[in-house]
Amino acid sequence: xxxxxxxxxxxxxxxxxxxxxxxxxxxxxxxxxxxxxxxxxxxxxxxxxxxxxxxxxxxxxxxxxxxxxxxxxxxxxxxxxxxxxxxxxxxxxxxxxxxxxxxxxxxxxxxx
Amino acid sequence: xxxxxxxxxxxxxxxxxxxxxxxxxxxxxxxxxxxxxxxxxxxxxxxxxxxxxxxxxxxxxxxxxxxxxxxxxxxxxxxxxxxxxxxxxxxxxxxxxxxxxxxxxxxxxxxxxx
Numbered sequence: 396x397x398x399x400x401x402x403x404x405x406x407x408x409x410x411x412x413x414x415x416x417x418x419x420x421x422x423x424x425x426x427x428x429x430x431x432x433x434x435x436x437x438x439x440x441x442x443x444x445x446x447x448x449x450x451x452x453x454x455x456x457x458x459x460x461x462x463x464x465x466x467x468x469x470x471x472x473x474x475x476x477x478x479x480x481x482x483x484x485x486x487x488x489x490x491x492x493x494x495x496x497x498x499x500x501x502x503x504x505x506x507x
Numbered sequence: 508x509x510x511x512x513x514x515x516x517x518x519x520x521x522x523x524x525x526x527x528x529x530x531x532x533x534x535x536x537x538x539x540x541x542x543x544x545x546x547x548x549x550x551x552x553x554x555x556x557x558x559x560x561x562x563x564x565x566x567x568x569x570x571x572x573x574x575x576x577x578x579x580x581x582x583x584x585x586x587x588x589x590x591x592x593x594x595x596x597x598x599x600x601x602x603x604x605x606x607x608x609x610x611x612x613x614x615x616x617x618x619x620x621x
Contacts, residue, residue, distance in 0.1 A: 428609055437598060437612035438550070482549060493538055493604055494563060499549035 397421045399498035401483050406504045407473055415468045415481050415501045423488025429457050429468045430482040432500065438482055442468070470503075478505045509533070511613035513599050519619045520589055528584040528616045532601030539582050540600045540610060541574055550598065556582065557604060589620045 430438035444459035
């Protein structure tokens with residue numbers, strides 16, 4: 396089967412660094428995405444990894460290890476507005492299609 | 508219209524009624540997705556359209572659910588004989604269908620079945 400695991404909830408302090416992990420088991424691999432979703436809103440795109448390594452974009456970075464089926468999202472200099480759910484999504488390797496499998500999301504609470 | 512739009516934004520219906528949810532994707536996007544998100548949960552894949560290919564319906568939970576995409580653009584998700592467990596947010600997303608391109612989500616339709 397296809398499965399994506401993320402922690403359900405995390406709490407961190409304003410100004411700190413937090414790492415949200417995601418492990419996956421899918422039929423092949425064709426990219427991993429991280430999305431941010433504030434309560435009551437639609438998910439918005441944060442990052443994309445298809446090759447091993449770290450992708451940095453401002454305060455947010457995302458890492459991928461394909462051999463381990465593992466990714467993490469790193470948030471630096473946390474701000475209160477970073478309180479949201481973070482969704483990990485994997486695109487299995489299926490010829491000619493771009494279907495996504497989503498994890499259940501990690502709810503991050505940033506405390507003052 | 509720069510983004511994905513969905514209508515209605517909220518829908519309250521009685522158990523047993525049929526509902527139609529509409530999605531207008533970003534112009535030129537060939538791929539369109541429907542997801543369901545129950546309170547506090549992740550996204551559950553429902554159906555996926557890609558260009559003129561047959562849709563991937565593998566996520567539809569029962570034969571009460573159906574979707575169509577007319578003219579490669581607007582899509583309608585229909586739920587027949589609604590049940591209380593159908594209550595959720597229904598999200599639509601579109602993408603250009605290229606490997607590294609992400610999906611763009613609409614604001615969702617919040618469905619409540621009484």
